[in-house]
Amino acid sequence: DVKVTQSSRYLVKRTGEKVFLECVQDMDHENMFWYRQDPGLGLRLIYFSYDVKMKEKGDIPEGYSVSREKKERFSLILESASTNQTSMYLCASSLWTGAVVEKLFFGSGTQLSVL
Amino acid sequence: GENVEQHPSTLSVQEGDSAVIKCTYSDSASNYFPWYKQELGKRPQLIIDIRSNVGEKKDQRIAVTLNKTAKHFSLHITETQPEDSAVYFCAAGGGADGLTFGKGTHLIIQP
Numbered sequence: 767d768v769k770v771t772q773s774s775r776y777l778v779k780r781t782g783e784k785v786f787l788e789c790v791q792d793m794d795h796e797n798m799f800w801y802r803q804d805p806g807l808g809l810r811l812i813y814f815s816y817d818v819k820m821k822e823k824g825d826i827p828e829g830y831s832v833s834r835e836k837k838e839r840f841s842l843i844l845e846s847a848s849t850n851q852t853s854m855y856l857c858a859s860s861l862w863t864g865a866v867v868e869k870l871f872f873g874s875g876t877q878l879s880v881l
Numbered sequence: 882g883e884n885v886e887q888h889p890s891t892l893s894v895q896e897g898d899s900a901v902i903k904c905t906y907s908d909s910a911s912n913y914f915p916w917y918k919q920e921l922g923k924r925p926q927l928i929i930d931i932r933s934n935v936g937e938k939k940d941q942r943i944a945v946t947l948n949k950t951a952k953h954f955s956l957h958i959t960e961t962q963p964e965d966s967a968v969y970f971c972a973a974g975g976g977a978d979g980l981t982f983g984k985g986t987h988l989i990i991q992p
Binding site: 797799801806807808809810811814824825856858869872873874 | 887984
């Protein structure tokens with residue numbers, strides 16, 4: 767079964783800190799994604815990557831950056847954390863067959879609190 | 882980009898009754914429509930999906946219908962059980978850039 771692992775389940779940071787959220791998948795998937803989940807707003811796409819060193823902005827990239835140095839690992843970076851970035855962050859991965867989008871497999875999520 | 886609207890935001894049904902959740906999408910290029918179930922404190926899990934070349938798909942008590950002309954798709958759960966209580970998300974997508982999700986429906990099964 768596909769495993770998507772997020773390094774932290776809960777994280778508490780202070781305003782202005784640089785924050786790294788790590789995600790690793792073990793199924794050799796090409797595509798990886800970062801979503802944030804807020805009550806009443808659903809899942810919103812922050813960034814995604816379809817190959818090593820490639821990244822694309824999603825719907826809400828402001829205040830975030832990403833890094834994908836290896837195929838299995840996709841990191842989300844908050845350069846200077848702010849309180850409005852308090853949220854649940856979900857990483858996901860999917861196979862890319864070249865023409866058709868495939869289902870997403872999600873990690874367990876990281877609940878980030880910025881104080 | 883794609884925009885997905887999901888209704889209702891909360892749905893309460895008696896155990897054993899049916900539940901229907903509806904979604905509309907805006908981008909006619911979208912060709913993949915999955916439904917995810919998220920139980921409290923857990924990750925979203927795919928429960929059923931449909932592609933644009935199919936109008937309906939069924940898996941035991943769960944079915945999804947798609948109307949491409951009207952750009953809407955629906956999740957149907959029959960004979961609801963307590964374990965069906967969760968938040969359900971619809972999504973739409975068409976390429977490598979992931980899925981756009983609806984805001985979710987909190988399904989409550991009343992005993």
